[in-house]
Amino acid sequence: MNERLYQLENLTQIYGNRTALDVDRLDIEIRTITGLIGPNGSGKSTLMRILAFLETPATGRVTFQGRPFSKVPLDLRRQVTMLSQEPYLLKRSVQANVSYGLKLRGISDTVHPVNRALLKVGLDPTRFSHRSWRELSGGEAQRVALAARLVLKPKVLLLDEPTASVDRESSELILHAALDARNRWGTTLIIISHQLTWLRQIADRILSMDYGRLTQVH
């Protein structure tokens, strides 16, 4: 039986006097892949930032693994990792970027896990690990940022338009890396994408957002 990971009820987010998010109910089960589509400004990233604990909702109830939003301890929050729409890299080498999260978690032997993560996103470690962040194309930077998330073997991986600036081959790699994370580590994925065909290949269900409200597509 599936276990509930997130439970959202009557959730709103308000910026100034505008309601960006108004979700009656959303349950997300462990090990599932949820796709999220919707027009620009419909509230997709806002919802994702709340799921990543980066924003606190204005009203409503969120529980994560049965605990209320404000009472989720740091070690549980750290099981959730998000790749944002405009991924941020440290102004350092690829190796430093991908190993950063591991070091933060007290892991010092990072070379092999970093190499494996780079291979998963189609970047040859011998060519890329010592490159500076400056020497990467947009699509390569996106994949380095994804490798930096995959290396953590996260319980929850939130991807905000992971294929926006990558070519078709890299979109396939990202698709396989995401499925691999779910199969190996039981990672739960939520993926925002405008590429519905791509999303249908990977997601168990697709939700659509419009004016901050959710409807299920299939």
Ligand SMILES: Nc1ncnc2c1ncn2[C@@H]1O[C@H](COP(=O)(O)OP(=O)(O)OP(=O)(O)O)[C@@H](O)[C@H]1O
């Ligand atoms: N920090 C913020 N302060 C004020 N308004 C915000 C903030 N973040 C988002 N908004 C507004 O909230 C609404 C939802 O934004 P959000 O970024 O969630 O949309 P989105 O669905 O991710 O859009 P896109 O497809 O363009 O990424 C928009 O009207 C946006 O202008």
Ligand SMILES: [Mg+2]
């Ligand atoms: Mg967005």
